[in-house]
Amino acid sequence: MTVYAPPADTPNADTASARPRTYIEAGYTLRSWLLTTDHKRIAILYMVSITGFFFLGALGAAAVRLELLTPKLDLLSADGYNRAFTLHGVVMVWFFLIPSIPTVFGNFLIPLMIGARDLAFPRLNLLSWYIYVLGGLFTAYVLVAGGVETGWTLYTPLSTKYAPGHTVMAAAAIFVVGFSSILTGLNFIVTIHTLRAPGMTWFRLPIFVWSHYATSVILVLATPVLAMALILLALERALGIGVFDPDLGGDPLLWQHLFWFYSHPAVYIMILPSMGVVTELVTTFSRKRVFGYEFVAFASIAIAIIGFLVWGHHMFVAGQSMYASMVFSFLSFLVAAPSAVKVYNWTATLYKGQLDLRAPLLYAMGFIGLFVFGGLTGLILASLALDVHAHGTAFVVAHFHYIMVGGAVSAYLGALHCWWPKMTGRLYSEFWGRISALLIFFGFNITFFPQYILGWLGMPRRYHSYPPEFQSWEVLSSAGAVMLGVGYLLPLVYLLWSLFYGPRAPANPWGATGLEWRVPSPPPKHNFDEIPVVTWKAYDYPPAREEQG
Amino acid sequence: MTSWLPFWPASASAYADRVDLLVWAFSALIIVLAAPVIIGMVWFAAKYHRGSPADRSDAPTRGFWIEADWTVVPFLLAMIFFVWAAHLYYIVRTPPDGAMEVAVVAKQWMWKFQHPGGQREINELHVPTGQPVKLTMTSQDVIHSLFLPELRLKMDVLPDRYTSIWFQADRPGTYALRCTQFCGTDHALMGGRFIVQEPRDYEAWLQASAVDGTLAQEGERLFRRLGCSGCHGMNSAVHAPDLAGIYGTQQPLADGRFVLADDRYIRDSILMPKRQVVAGYEPIMPSFAGKVSEEEILRLIAYVKSLPREGSKQP
Ligand code: HEM
Ligand SMILES: [Cu+2]
Numbered sequence: 001m002t003v004y005a006p007p008a009d010t011p012n013a014d015t016a017s018a019r020p021r022t023y024i025e026a027g028y029t030l031r032s033w034l035l036t037t038d039h040k041r042i043a044i045l046y047m048v049s050i051t052g053f054f055f056l057g058a059l060g061a062a063a064v065r066l067e068l069l070t071p072k073l074d075l076l077s078a079d080g081y082n083r084a085f086t087l088h089g090v091v092m093v094w095f096f097l098i099p100s101i102p103t104v105f106g107n108f109l110i111p112l113m114i115g116a117r118d119l120a121f122p123r124l125n126l127l128s129w130y131i132y133v134l135g136g137l138f139t140a141y142v143l144v145a146g147g148v149e150t151g152w153t154l155y156t157p158l159s160t161k162y163a164p165g166h167t168v169m170a171a172a173a174i175f176v177v178g179f180s181s182i183l184t185g186l187n188f189i190v191t192i193h194t195l196r197a198p199g200m201t202w203f204r205l206p207i208f209v210w211s212h213y214a215t216s217v218i219l220v221l222a223t224p225v226l227a228m229a230l231i232l233l234a235l236e237r238a239l240g241i242g243v244f245d246p247d248l249g250g251d252p253l254l255w256q257h258l259f260w261f262y263s264h265p266a267v268y269i270m271i272l273p274s275m276g277v278v279t280e281l282v283t284t285f286s287r288k289r290v291f292g293y294e295f296v297a298f299a300s301i302a303i304a305i306i307g308f309l310v311w312g313h314h315m316f317v318a319g320q321s322m323y324a325s326m327v328f329s330f331l332s333f334l335v336a337a338p339s340a341v342k343v344y345n346w347t348a349t350l351y352k353g354q355l356d357l358r359a360p361l362l363y364a365m366g367f368i369g370l371f372v373f374g375g376l377t378g379l380i381l382a383s384l385a386l387d388v389h390a391h392g393t394a395f396v397v398a399h400f401h402y403i404m405v406g407g408a409v410s411a412y413l414g415a416l417h418c419w420w421p422k423m424t425g426r427l428y429s430e431f432w433g434r435i436s437a438l439l440i441f442f443g444f445n446i447t448f449f450p451q452y453i454l455g456w457l458g459m460p461r462r463y464h465s466y467p468p469e470f471q472s473w474e475v476l477s478s479a480g481a482v483m484l485g486v487g488y489l490l491p492l493v494y495l496l497w498s499l500f501y502g503p504r505a506p507a508n509p510w511g512a513t514g515l516e517w518r519v520p521s522p523p524p525k526h527n528f529d530e531i532p533v534v535t536w537k538a539y540d541y542p543p544a545r546e547e548q549g
Numbered sequence: 550m551t552s553w554l555p556f557w558p559a560s561a562s563a564y565a566d567r568v569d570l571l572v573w574a575f576s577a578l579i580i581v582l583a584a585p586v587i588i589g590m591v592w593f594a595a596k597y598h599r600g601s602p603a604d605r606s607d608a609p610t611r612g613f614w615i616e617a618d619w620t621v622v623p624f625l626l627a628m629i630f631f632v633w634a635a636h637l638y639y640i641v642r643t644p645p646d647g648a649m650e651v652a653v654v655a656k657q658w659m660w661k662f663q664h665p666g667g668q669r670e671i672n673e674l675h676v677p678t679g680q681p682v683k684l685t686m687t688s689q690d691v692i693h694s695l696f697l698p699e700l701r702l703k704m705d706v707l708p709d710r711y712t713s714i715w716f717q718a719d720r721p722g723t724y725a726l727r728c729t730q731f732c733g734t735d736h737a738l739m740g741g742r743f744i745v746q747e748p749r750d751y752e753a754w755l756q757a758s759a760v761d762g763t764l765a766q767e768g769e770r771l772f773r774r775l776g777c778s779g780c781h782g783m784n785s786a787v788h789a790p791d792l793a794g795i796y797g798t799q800q801p802l803a804d805g806r807f808v809l810a811d812d813r814y815i816r817d818s819i820l821m822p823k824r825q826v827v828a829g830y831e832p833i834m835p836s837f838a839g840k841v842s843e844e845e846i847l848r849l850i851a852y853v854k855s856l857p858r859e860g861s862k863q864p
Contacts, residue, residue, distance in 0.1 A: 078734045151731045157708065158691040162657070162733055246709030247838075249821075252692060253707065286597070289610040317694065318705045319712040322642040326635050333631050337624045340582070344619045347586050350593040352608035357598055365590050372586050376579040383630055384638030385568055386575065389701040392694055392729030456572075457558050458698030460729040463737035467725070472554050 020529070022425065022522040037122035038525060043108035044423070045129050049136065050104060051492070053095040058485065060088030065478045071468045081464035082149035083165065089152030090170060094177050095136060097408055098266060101273035102219075103132070103184055105415045106212045108423060110188060112516035112523060113206050115197025115532045120190040128183040135177030142166045142173065151462060153263075156244035156255040160236045168234050175230045178223045181269075185219030188212055197515075199534035203297070206514055206538050207290060210297045211276030214304040218265045218272075222308070226262035229255065256318060260311035268307045270404055271371075272300055274411030275342055278364045281414050282346050284512045285361035286353025289539040291345045299338035306335040316387045325384060332382035336375065343372055356510070359433030363414030366441040367407055374402025377452065395455025401448045410440065413491060420495060421505030425522040428498040432490060439487035446480025513540045561699040561720045561745055564640065568701040571633055578630065582623055641702065644715035648681035652764065652847040655706040656689040657732055658739040661844065665851075667760040667767055672741030674726060676718055677751035683715040685812060689843050694730035697743055705730055711812045718745040768852025771845055775837065789834065790827050794858030801828040815850050 023040045026032070033041060063084040067075045076084060107125065111118055119125050142148060148165040150158055159167050192213050196205075233255065235241050242248030244255050283290050290296055312320060312328030346368055355361065377399045381387050390396060413436075421427050450473040455461075459470050466474070508517040515534070519527060560566050596603050651674070654661045663669045676682050686695060686706040696703040697716070704714040728739035746754060762770070772778050780789035799807040800814070803826040808814055817824060819841065822834035841849070 073737075078737070082731075082734065082736075149734070153731075155692060155731070158731070158733055162691050246707075252709065288608060291609065292611050292616050294611075295616050316638075317703050318692075319707055319710060322639065325638065329635060330631060333624070333627050336627065337620055340623050341616065341620050343586055345616070347589040347593075348609070348615075350590060350597065352603075352605040353593070353597050354600075354605070355594055355598045357594060365594070368590060369587060372583045373579075376582060379627060379630070380572070380575055383571075383575070383634035385634045385636075385641065385701075386572060388638065388641065388703055389568060389698070391703060392696065453556060457555055458696070458725055458727065460696065460727055460737075462731045465737045469555055 020520060020524040022520070023525045024425075024522055026525045035126075037118070037126055039107050039111050039119050039122065039125060040423070040523065042125050042129055043104050046099065046103040046107065046132070049129075049133060050096060050100050053091050053136065054100075054488075057088050057091035057096055058488065060084045060086075060091065061481070062485070064088060065481045067464060068466070068474045069478050071466050071471050071474075073464045076464070078464055079149050079165075082151075082462070083147035085462060086148050086151055086165075086170075087143065090148070090174070091139065092404075093152055093266075093270075094174050095132075095139065097270040097404055098181060099132060099177070099184075100408070100412050101277060101415060102188070102212060102215060102269075103128070104412075105208075105277065105419065106184075106188060106215075106273065109419065109516055110191060110209060110212060111195070112519065112527055113209055113514055114192065114195060114200050115515050115528065115534060116191065116195035117526045117528065117531075119187050120195055121187050124183055125187055128180045128187070131180040131183070132177055135173045135175075135180065138169055138173035138176060142169045145169070153259060154233065154255070155259075156233070156236070157246070157252055159255075160233065160244055168237055171230045171234050175227055178227050178230075181219045182223045185216035185223075188216040189220065192216075197531050197534055200515075201534075203294070204534055204536070204538050205297075206276075207279040207293070207296055207300075208276040211272045211279070211300045214300040215269055215272045218269050218304050218307065222262045222265040222269075225258060226266075229258035229262070232258075253315070253318060253320070256315055257311070260314045261308075264311040264314065265304075265307045267400075267403070268303055270408050272303060274367065274408045275300065277411040277415040277418075278346065278367050279342075280514070281360045281364035281418055282349050283539045283541070284418065284510050284514075285356045285358060285364070286350050287356070287511065287541045288349055288353040289537070289541055291348035291351075292341075293538065295341055296345050299341045302338040303335060306331065306338075310335055313382055313387070316384055317391050329382055329384050333379065336379055336382070339375055343368060343375075357434075358417075358430060358510075359437050360414045360418040362434055362437035362441075363410050363417065366437060366444075367410040367414065369441075370402050370406025370410065370444065374399055374406060377402065390455055392460055393455035394451040394459045394461055397461050398448045398451035398455060401444075401451070406444050406448070413437075413440070416491065416495070418510070419516075420498070421509050422516060422521050422523070424499055424502075425505050426498045426502035427505050427509065428502055429494050432494040436487050436490040436494075439483060439490065443480050443483030443485075443487050447477050447484050448480070450474070450477045450480075514538075558698050559722070559724070560701075561718050561722060561724055562701075562716060563719055564637070564716065565699065565701045567637060571630070571637065574633075575630055578626060582626075641714065641716075644683045644713065645681050648683035648715050649676075650683050650685055650851075651676070652844070652851070653684050653686035653695065653706065654689060654843045654847070655686065655693040655695070655728070655739075657691065658728070658735040660695070660726065660728075660739070660741055663764060663844065663847065664755065665764055666755055667763045668755055668758045669760070670758070672726070673744060674741070675744045675746060675751060675754050677748040678718055678721055678745055679748065681715055681717045683713055685711055685713045685847070687711050687843050687847070691732045692730050693728050693732045693739065696727045696729040697724065698727070699724040699743070703729055711816070721745050721747055721750075764848055764851040765855035766852075768848035768850070768855075771841075771848055772852055775841065777849075780834070787833075788830060790830055792853050793856040796854045796856070800825075802826060803828050803830070803832075812850050815853055816846050819846060819849065 023038055067081055145166050148167050148170045150163045150167055232243050236244050242250045244250045246252050279290055310332045312324055313332045316325045417433055454470055454473045459466055505521045507520050652663045660672050662674050688706045688708045693706040694703055695706055700716050702714055702716055704712050722745055724743040726741045726743040780787040781792050795810045798810055800810050801807055808825055820838045822836055823832050826832045
């Protein structure tokens with residue numbers, strides 16, 4: 001079976017003159033990449049570095065899962081284990097989940113989707129990437145120097161007084177990478193406000209752009225709080241200023257408030273862009289307008305705003321007042337409502353569509369299934385008496401992996417498959433794309449479903465040894481992780497392959513309606529020879545076309 | 550509960566049963582809310598895949614009422630569960646009067662318990678059935694969290710603060726006791742046994758581990774040894790407040806405010822006496838920070854608590 005038909009035209013040589021020069025052909029030297037201000041090239045720089053961090057984080061997960069195969073501590077040392085899951089958490093959250101979709105796909109697609117030639121501040125965009133890399137170097141230093149054993153949440157006073165590892169350096173890495181986020185967020189907000197093409201009104205924007213707008217607002221408002229908290233943490237550790245240390249009159253819970261004030265909204269930083277991606281995938285591959293476009297757009301904004309008010313649901317058993325807990329629980333239920341809207345709207349979008357069951361749609365449907373499950377178990381955690389039991393156990397690990405790995409990583413991969421032809425000008429193997437989507441879906445469930453049960457049985461998280469009766473579930477989980485790992489490695493192989501051997505992609509391989517599909521694949525350096533004038537609604541698919549006003 | 554694939558934790562109290570009932574109901578809710586999505590996706594994928602002859606006329610792209618329905622109905626359903634769960638939480642956060650109090654001190658990486666009669670144990674907690682028990686907890690170093698899975702209960706244990714949980718265990722047995730707040734190197738080993746006994750057996754256990762004094766008596770000895778009695782004693786020449794009967798009352802402060810004399814207040818008064826000075830007294834009390842351990846403070850609190858109200862006779 002030859003999945004890869006030899007390309008009809010050989011790269012570059014004779015056909016190049018017929019096509020406009022693509023952004024990739026705009027320069028071939030390393031320098032032309034490292035000094036580029038083209039949003040598309042910067043997106044590629046991000047893609048390469050983020051992929052590296054993803055596999056670094058995966059290494060930490062592999063160590064954790066191997067250790068947990070047996071009830072006893074036998075592979076790593078106790079601190080070795082603690083360092084492994086801290087590395088895994090820090091890298092996955094700050095160097096993969098938060099930046100991934102915005103910096104890769106937001107960067108590449110937002111200007112194309114709104115009909116602009118670049119982001120509002122191209123040089124700032126490049127600077128953001130360098131800051132990201134600098135933060136990454138700090139992390140690499142921590143890794144080489146021995147690691148940190150505080151968990152990614154860095155709870156005080158453990159992190160300030162009792163953990164011997166390189167906590168200050170790790171905090172510095174997070175601090176630095178936060179600046180990269182802030183700059184990216186600012187850039188997106190200004191771009192979406194000022195650079196929309198004529199006729200591209202707010203209600204003609206793709207949902208992808210709406211969700212990035214909402215995400216950027218959170219990035220800009222929440223990240224500074226984290227930055228401030230990290231400075232306090234570093235000062236406390238270095239100088240003992242007594243903000244968190246109870247012996248000096250500080251408050252050990254203050255860190256948790258500051259941390260979650262950022263990190264709860266950060267969960268939406270991780271998931272809103274994914275929701276944007278999934279909305280695009282669902283409409284594109286069912287060739288139908290998003291059901292309830294306005295609802296879906298406003299739901300993003302509602303989630304972003306209410307998301308700031310629920311941080312206390314991480315602290316139901318931390319000793320905050322009972323009434324505070326009740327308010328936070330109520331608000332958490334409230335924020336779930338707009339998320340539910342989205343899920344039902346996606347499903348309704350599929351109704352009576354022309355469903356093209358390719359890899360991107362499979363990823364999107366996988367996302368929806370896992371997100372529903374992760375979201376509803378989130379409601380369990382938002383329910384006071386149930387959280388009292390489930391908090392701090394593997395149940396929580398299962399919940400956030402359903403949202404962030406089942407959700408955000410599936411969406412990232414769905415986006416990768418959908419826009420790969422646009423970014424690279426090459427088609428990948430549909431067969432292997434579907435295989436990887438299925439492997440990831442099933443591997444994921446085998447890995448993480450057992451953790452719901454383990455957690456409810458009373459298995460705490462961050463344990464290197466555990467009661468032997470839990471072993472069968474742990475083994476099942478590790479077996480699933482192998483399958484999941486293979487699922488994640490496959491795209492690396494066939495996508496790289498397609499770069500060299502894949503058939504050339506037409507401008508619009510999926511028959512989609514967005515502006516980005518109206519320019520050649522890959523797009524020329526300045527995106528549009530002439531700035532388009534938009535006269536149609538977003539998702540202008542046939543049935544919608546008739547009701548056009 | 551040692552089946553090959555254990556599925557549900559044992560339950561040692563009526564409260565735990567109530568939590569379990571809520572979880573079963575919640576699971577039903579999850580299925581009800583998720584089913585339309587999962588069935589819908591699979592069904593549409595089968596029926597409307599590209600090139601299928603299915604009828605696609607009048608495909609809707611919006612519908613205010615249906616959207617309002619699927620926003621409001623799940624939300625209202627979820628609200629029932631919010632109230633239900635909040636009610637149970639209210640119960641665990643409001644201990645009944647007269648609960649037996651056990652003092653808990655956590656440290657990297659062990660649990661120390663002390664019973665009202667003074668009996669001490671490490672990484673093991675014995676309690677009688679049918680008797681409300683309140684744990685008053687504090688930590689010597691980092692934040693820990695006491696988890697009693699068979700009671701569906703947990704509470705963080707913080708340095709410099711008292712937190713508490715209460716429960717009434719109903720079924721004798723030996724259960725788990727774990728730490729669920731990551732607390733450093735041996736976090737995973739910071740566990741023990743939670744032993745629920747019939748009252749007779751518990752009595753027997755208390756006798757077998759008898760000590761030479763109750764918590765309050767130990768506190769009284771400390772009160773003398775540390776020199777507290779020199780100022781706070783009945784016949785002392787120094788002008789210091791009499792501690793008899795203050796526990797649980799509102800104390801007037803020099804700055805005009807009032808403060809509830811609870812565990813936390815007494816602890817603060819020992820460690821940071823200048824912070825809250827009682828009206829009418831000079832701030833002359835020295836701080837005992839660094840001179841008393843958390844366990845000693847708990848004993849002192851027990852002693853102060855045991856002092857009868859002024860004028861009333863001890864029964
Ligand atoms: C094969 C895939 C993965 C496996 C097997 C895995 C496994 C685990 C396990 C067992 C833990 C819990 C450690 C503990 O609390 O004892 C954990 C924590 C975590 N994982 Fe994963 N994980 C995987 C993928 C991911 C991905 C892709 C992300 C994000 C993109 C992620 C984000 C996190 C985070 C944020 C934590 C919390 C770390 C902490 O507790 O400090 N994981 N993971
Ligand atoms: Cu602990």
